[in-house]
Amino acid sequence: MRYAFKKIAQREIKTVLDVCCGTGRWAIPLVSKGYVVIGIDKHKKMLAIAKKKAKEQNLKIDFKEGDMRDIHMMKKVDAILVCNGIYFLLSHDDILKAFSVFLRSLEEGGVLIFNVPNLIGREQRDHGIETFHGKNVYYMEIRKLICLDDVKAVTHEEWVSIVDDRGKLCMISGEVKTKLLSYEEVITLLQNSGFTKDKIRCFPSYEARDEVKDEAKDLIFVVVK
Ligand SMILES: C[S@@+](CC[C@H](N)C(=O)[O-])C[C@H]1O[C@@H](n2cnc3c(N)ncnc32)[C@H](O)[C@@H]1O
Incomplete structure (x- = not known):
């Protein structure tokens, strides 16, 4: 993520929207590193755990209940993270809705990061x-x-x-x-929702720097607006 924020994004990353934030596994370390984070999840129970963890660590995170297909941000963010979340949307229509929301909510030059298991x-x-x-x-x-x-x-x-x-x-x-989503399908869905093909990158793991897809456990997409 540090690599995507520092080397791929085309603007300084200060604000991060953690979509499908769950219990705050990413939101909490990101806030500890100085980012301003908004966490969104559709399940109250997950958010309750996330809020408790943040409170215990004295961290300020704006956790909100919401569906990723229907997010209305007051202000655009520099980065959007959807870790282990996008594939809970079961149709192309729903994924297109979510990608359009992400495009609308991102600042120019900001990054969208999400993963799809190579199931x-x-x-x-x-x-x-x-x-x-x-x-x-x-x-x-x-x-x-x-x-x-x-x-x-x-x-x-x-x-x-x-x-x-x-x-x-x-x-x-x-x-x-x-x-189940293939690499080609994700690229097409991203393009159909308005992202540009030459600004889409895909990595086989969070550690990888080369864009190799064979044998990948996950397909990690890093998309610049
Ligand atoms: C596997 S967890 C991932 C949590 C966290 N991102 C992580 O990597 O640890 C998936 C999360 O997505 C949330 N979720 C599923 N569908 C959603 C939707 N349509 N809108 C918002 N959140 C959703 C679930 O409530 C759950 O907390």
């Missing part, structure tokens, strides 16, 4: 098991496909997560529907 590759590689190691946190998620709508390219999955948070174990489960 076809992921299914082949990890057989529905994903693990995550964070600072004192270990997380394992097991997914099982309930059904795949291969016309609309929507997966319906059951998931179980085992979380080890500083030795405190807990298990959570649920069901989720996500849209």
Whole structure:
């Protein structure tokens, strides 16, 4: 993200809109680094956790309830981040609505950053098991496909997560529907909502600097307005 803000954006990044902010996993470190952050999520419970975490750390973040297809900003922002969120929109129409909102809400030269899992590759590689190691946190998620709508390219999955948070174990489960999106599809949707093709870049991970798409776990799009 630092690379996208400093090297790809064509303006200084001071304000960040964290769309689908969840419990503030990105908003909180961004505010700690001095950015002004607005977090938007459609789930009250996620926002309540985010607000509690920010309060505990004495951080000022404007967390708002809202849907990414229908955001009205009083003032444009320098960057928009949508981490693990865009693919919860299950149709092209909805994704176009969200991209149009993002274009409208961004300052000229600002950046939109979002990721799309390279789901076809992921299914082949990890057989529905994903693990995550964070600072004192270990997380394992097991997914099982309930059904795949291969016309609309929507997966319906059951998931179980085992979380080890500083030795405190807990298990959570649920069901989720996500849209499978290819690289080409995302580029077309971005262009159809008004972004310019030569200002769209795509990376295979958050660490990568080369735009290689093969074998990517995620497709990370960095788009300049
Ligand atoms: C997988 S979480 C990602 C949270 C955070 N960005 C992160 O990376 O840790 C997805 C979040 O998207 C939110 N979400 C899903 N659909 C949304 C929508 N249409 N508008 C706003 N938020 C949405 C969910 O409530 C959830 O908090």
